[in-house]
Amino acid sequence: MRKRWQRRHIVEGIMKGLMLASFAVVAGSLGLILWIVVSRGLPALTWDMVSQTPKGGFYLGKEGGILNAIIGSLYLAGGGTLLALVFSLPIALYLETYLGDWRWGQYVRLALDVLWGIPSIVYGAFGFTLMLAVGMRASLLGGIFVLTLLELPIMTRAMDEVIRRMPAELEQAALALGSNRLEVATRVVTRQMLPGIVTAILLAFGRGIGDAASVLFTAGFTDRIPKSLLDPAASLPLAVFFQLGMPYPEVQQRAYASALVLTIIVLAISLGSRWISGRLSKYVLK
Amino acid sequence: MSLQDIVIKEQPNAQKEGRPSRPSLASRRRQERVAGRTLFIITLLPVILIVLITAALAMRFWPILKEYSLWELVSGTVWKPMQGKFGFWPFIAGTFWVTIVGVGLAVPPCLLTALYLSEYARAATRALMKPLLDLLAAIPSVVYGVWGVVAIVPFVGDTLAPWCKKTLGFIPLFTSKNPTGYSILAGGIVLAVMIAPFIIAVTYEVLATVSQGLREASLAVGATRWQTIRAIVIRQTMPGIVAGVVLGATRALGETMAVLMVVGNVPQVPKSIFDTAYPLPALIANNYGEMMSIPLYDAALLGAAFMLLVIVLVFNVVSTLVLQRMLGRRWV
Amino acid sequence: MEAHIQVRNLNAFYGKTQSLKDINIEIPRRQITVIMGPSGCGKTTLLKTFNRFLELVDDTKITGEVLVDGRNIYDRDVDVTEVRKCIGLLAQRPYPLPMSIYENVAYGMHIHRMKNSRDEYRKAVRHYLEVTGLYEEVKHRLMTPATSLSIGQQQRLCLARGLAVEPEIILGDEPTSALDPISSQHIERLLLDLKQDYTIVVVTHTLRQAKRLADYVIYMYMGEVLESGPAREVFNNPRHERTRAYLEGQI
Numbered sequence: 001m002r003k004r005w006q007r008r009h010i011v012e013g014i015m016k017g018l019m020l021a022s023f024a025v026v027a028g029s030l031g032l033i034l035w036i037v038v039s040r041g042l043p044a045l046t047w048d049m050v051s052q053t054p055k056g057g058f059y060l061g062k063e064g065g066i067l068n069a070i071i072g073s074l075y076l077a078g079g080g081t082l083l084a085l086v087f088s089l090p091i092a093l094y095l096e097t098y099l100g101d102w103r104w105g106q107y108v109r110l111a112l113d114v115l116w117g118i119p120s121i122v123y124g125a126f127g128f129t130l131m132l133a134v135g136m137r138a139s140l141l142g143g144i145f146v147l148t149l150l151e152l153p154i155m156t157r158a159m160d161e162v163i164r165r166m167p168a169e170l171e172q173a174a175l176a177l178g179s180n181r182l183e184v185a186t187r188v189v190t191r192q193m194l195p196g197i198v199t200a201i202l203l204a205f206g207r208g209i210g211d212a213a214s215v216l217f218t219a220g221f222t223d224r225i226p227k228s229l230l231d232p233a234a235s236l237p238l239a240v241f242f243q244l245g246m247p248y249p250e251v252q253q254r255a256y257a258s259a260l261v262l263t264i265i266v267l268a269i270s271l272g273s274r275w276i277s278g279r280l281s282k283y284v285l286k
Numbered sequence: 287m288s289l290q291d292i293v294i295k296e297q298p299n300a301q302k303e304g305r306p307s308r309p310s311l312a313s314r315r316r317q318e319r320v321a322g323r324t325l326f327i328i329t330l331l332p333v334i335l336i337v338l339i340t341a342a343l344a345m346r347f348w349p350i351l352k353e354y355s356l357w358e359l360v361s362g363t364v365w366k367p368m369q370g371k372f373g374f375w376p377f378i379a380g381t382f383w384v385t386i387v388g389v390g391l392a393v394p395p396c397l398l399t400a401l402y403l404s405e406y407a408r409a410a411t412r413a414l415m416k417p418l419l420d421l422l423a424a425i426p427s428v429v430y431g432v433w434g435v436v437a438i439v440p441f442v443g444d445t446l447a448p449w450c451k452k453t454l455g456f457i458p459l460f461t462s463k464n465p466t467g468y469s470i471l472a473g474g475i476v477l478a479v480m481i482a483p484f485i486i487a488v489t490y491e492v493l494a495t496v497s498q499g500l501r502e503a504s505l506a507v508g509a510t511r512w513q514t515i516r517a518i519v520i521r522q523t524m525p526g527i528v529a530g531v532v533l534g535a536t537r538a539l540g541e542t543m544a545v546l547m548v549v550g551n552v553p554q555v556p557k558s559i560f561d562t563a564y565p566l567p568a569l570i571a572n573n574y575g576e577m578m579s580i581p582l583y584d585a586a587l588l589g590a591a592f593m594l595l596v597i598v599l600v601f602n603v604v605s606t607l608v609l610q611r612m613l614g615r616r617w618v
Numbered sequence: 619m620e621a622h623i624q625v626r627n628l629n630a631f632y633g634k635t636q637s638l639k640d641i642n643i644e645i646p647r648r649q650i651t652v653i654m655g656p657s658g659c660g661k662t663t664l665l666k667t668f669n670r671f672l673e674l675v676d677d678t679k680i681t682g683e684v685l686v687d688g689r690n691i692y693d694r695d696v697d698v699t700e701v702r703k704c705i706g707l708l709a710q711r712p713y714p715l716p717m718s719i720y721e722n723v724a725y726g727m728h729i730h731r732m733k734n735s736r737d738e739y740r741k742a743v744r745h746y747l748e749v750t751g752l753y754e755e756v757k758h759r760l761m762t763p764a765t766s767l768s769i770g771q772q773q774r775l776c777l778a779r780g781l782a783v784e785p786e787i788i789l790g791d792e793p794t795s796a797l798d799p800i801s802s803q804h805i806e807r808l809l810l811d812l813k814q815d816y817t818i819v820v821v822t823h824t825l826r827q828a829k830r831l832a833d834y835v836i837y838m839y840m841g842e843v844l845e846s847g848p849a850r851e852v853f854n855n856p857r858h859e860r861t862r863a864y865l866e867g868q869i
Contacts, residue, residue: 008729009697012510019402022395026486029479030422033433040436087328094325104329110606111332117533117602118339118595119540121567125591126339128574129346153332182318210426213542213567217574237428241543244435259432263425270424274417409676503713503776506669507726507783508703517725522716 034263041260044253050261054223059246066258069239071225073262075140076235077209080147084155084204087148089197092159097181109160115153121213123150128217140226140233143219147208155204162196195277202273206266212237236262340599343592350585359589365553372586374593376553380563381594383470383556384545385538388477393531396482400489405501405515422483431547434476439548442475443467447560462560468550471559476544481534488530491613492523526612529605536598536605542567566590622647622787622817623668628682630663630672637663639841641682645834650809650818652828652849655838656864661821664838665789668819669705670698686787703730705787706780708805711796712772714764715779719756722764722775723747726783746778750808770801777808788812790820794827806831825865829853837861 052065091112095105127146136142174188175181212235220232221242236258243255309317350359350372362373403412443466454460462469496519504514520527550562551572570590573583621644630638637660645651653661666672667684670691683690691701703726715722723743726732733739743760747753752774756767764775773793780788790809794802809818809831822828828835832849837858844858856862 008510008513008699012512015398015512015515016402016406019398019406022398023402025395026399026482027418029482030418032437033425033430033479036433036437037429040432087331090325090328091331094329106610108329108332110603110610111336113606113610114336114599114602115332117536117540117598117606119542119567119598121540121542121570122339122343122591122595122598125570125574125588126342129342129588149335152335156332180314180318182321183314206424210424210428212426212428213571216571237426237543240428240432241547244432244547256432256436259429263429266424266426267421270417270421497713499709499711499713500715502671502674502707503709503715503779504725505674506671506702506707506709507729507780508699508701509726509729510699513729517729518715 040256044257069234072233073236076143079144081205083148084151088156096163112153124214138220141229143215146218151204158200199277206269346588347592381565384473387474392478396485404493419483427544431544434548439467462558473549485534492526529608532605624685626683631679649833651834652832653836659838660841706785708790708793720760750774750778787817
């Protein structure tokens with residue numbers, strides 16, 4: 001039984017080495033991205049950056065900040081998430097409590113998964129086409145509408161998965177007590193699923209706030225904070241994009257800072273959703 | 287059914303006995319029926335949405351199809367909207383170049399990482415990896431773009447391209463007149479990193495469907511881990527792995543901002559990985575604002591969106607079906 | 619009695635909980651040794667230390683020695699795949715590999731490159747299918763997927779797959795617990811035949827099966843071996859009170 005170095009042992013060693021190397025490369029690129037964003041962004045990040053709107057000559061390197069984009073992004077993603085929630089919660093509940101594993105449910109799930117995969121630029125183009133058709137200009141409302149479309153499949157499928165993981169006994173126990181399916185859906189399922197639903201909402205919000213291609217034509221860009229739904233709205237991803245495209249180093253510095261702000265928001269959401277779902281799952285049956 | 291009937295019969299008695307007032311069974315049943323119908327209609331939404339998006343883009347694409355044949359548009363190499371020349375080939379070629387380079391760079395390390403996680407890593411490492419992948423997937427594409435501009439483009443332009451020209455210059459694929467790092471390779475690298483968390487997560491989920499007993503059955507006759515992976519694990523999960531990679535590829539295909547920021551955006555048919563390219567999503571994003579003034583321009587751009595959509599839809603439906611069958615659930 | 623496996627001062631830990639406590643036993647060559655005891659007593663854990671399967675689980679630690687023919691299988695320079703080649707395992711339920719019946723039996727032989735020609739492989743596959751009594755049942759469909767077999771046939775196929783790499787020891791981890799009574803009987807009869815040539819160690823939770831199979835018995839309780847010895851002695855005259863209680867059906 002003494003170890004002899006046969007070919008298969010050498011192959012095993014090589015493959016394991018390659019796997020470890022790949023793992024290191026993947027983990028390393030994450031580290032590299034975060035490092036670049038932080039190391040470039042932090043020096044340029046000032047309080048003015050996040051507390052002021054752009055003043056005259058901002059895009060030439062003069063005074064001001066990106067508050068317009070921060071607020072705009074929060075409006076856009078917040079609105080999109082709210083609207084998406086209005087549709088996705090019923091769909092997710094209906095999929096499970098009414099349809100179960102019936103074939104139609106599978107088609108809806110397939111449709112949602114396919115929607116999830118549609119590029120955001122296509123959503124943007126579609127949204128803009130619709131807006132042209134009804135004579136609407138680039139506005140907060142338009143951006144919210146497109147982000148709703150973008151977030152709907154993400155939120156619905158994420159919720160669907162948590163709901164499906166609900167123990168079947170719980171649903172049956174509720175049905176056995178004389179509840180009908182609507183009551184099961186609204187009272188039992190939502191309570192049991194609250195952490196998962198919160199996670200799904202935050203996931204969709206994170207996607208919405210980070211997406212640039214869909215709001216490029218639909219929300220427009222402005223230096224002011226939008227006052228009504230029909231005003232155009234700036235967004236952080238586009239602020240990064242436009243500032244990076246300017247030929248002045250000072251403005252490019254600000255692009256890095258804006259990218260850092262965006263990254264912090266998105267990572268905070270991602271970590272926050274983990275924390276919240278951990279906190280909320282006290283009464284959840286596992 | 288019969289149980290429900292019994293309950294209905296009992297209900298009036300219960301009320302006579304003076305139970306506290308609450309919604310009668312009849313009204314609860316009505317509620318249920320109304321809610322059921324409303325919910326059913328809402329459930330139609332996703333399906334309707336796909337049809338609607340496809341139809342809307344097709345309709346807007348239609349005007350230019352009346353002037354030129356689809357083949358003319360797809361195979362034409364000259365893009366001069368002012369002169370009415372709409373050749374999509376440079377953009378289609380650019381899209382595929384960037385996607386293929388990106389997927390090609392991403393797949394080997396991603397599959398190996400997923401294999402490492404599912405076959406070798408300790409439970410603690412796995413538990414750590416999941417949130418890490420979620421984080422990577424959550425980073426917005428613009429941030430990947432910034433990273434590309436700051437780190438990848440200079441690296442490709444100043445280091446990689448000259449080195450490749452010197453050592454591999456005799457192969458046309460590795461040499462180019464493009465003096466900058468804004469290139470297919472830069473776009474490919476950024477895409478590879480962007481789709482990596484997705485491919486790893488899907489592949490890992492697929493690999494996890496192989497039962498531990500099956501692995502042990504192979505190990506029990508004295509197979510090494512890698513022999514087990516090759517003969518059992520990969521053999522059983524191949525369709526799912528392929529589907530995951532294809533899904534990752536469609537993500538890459540449609541990615542706009544990050545690629546747009548690093549590929550250079552020159553409408554030419556690329557010949558080398560160091561050439562600039564101009565993928566379809568970048569074309570749409572860059573020109574949408576100005577399209578209204580030129581005849582047929584918007585039809586051409588929405589046509590680009592339509593083509594993108596159709597390619598993505600076809601690949602997505604097939605690979606989604608494969609994955610749904612294997613996993614029976616959402617995979618990311 | 620000639621010992622084939624000697625266990626010396628063996629301790630096993632899952633994380634911080636100790637699941638095997640200072641085990642010292644000897645397992646006789648070419649006999650059936652049955653490990654029995656109440657559930658959770660460490661029977662399966664002990665069995666899995668013999669083919670080093672315990673280390674597949676995270677956070678397990680093993681101290682002590684398991685000597686096979688006087689060689690400690692936990693020594694540094696021992697090749698774990700050779701250990702497993704030499705010590706076959708029949709699992710709790712059959713796991714046919716996702717390939718044809720023929721390939722299932724040939725799998726281990728291919729892995730170890732044990733034969734030189736296709737013809738030799740074919741002969742060997744036929745031989746082991748005959749040994750396990752499957753050949754007549756499957757000879758016309760050797761190339762069909764192994765999953766098409768009945769569960770009892772699958773378990774015999776798994777036995778054939780294990781035998782094909784020419785082990786000296788066969789471990790059985792409650793090998794009949796997933797089977798119907800007739801298939802169980804089939805497996806038991808096979809094990810009784812095979813003890814002419816192999817050392818067999820079986821974990822079982824049914825006393826009756828233990829009585830049918832055992833030449834030698836190990837009784838475990840809470841991670842310790844309370845009693846071991848020739849079957850007749852232990853069954854007729856248990857030395858330990860708990861063993862007696864178990865045999866009388868009180869545990």
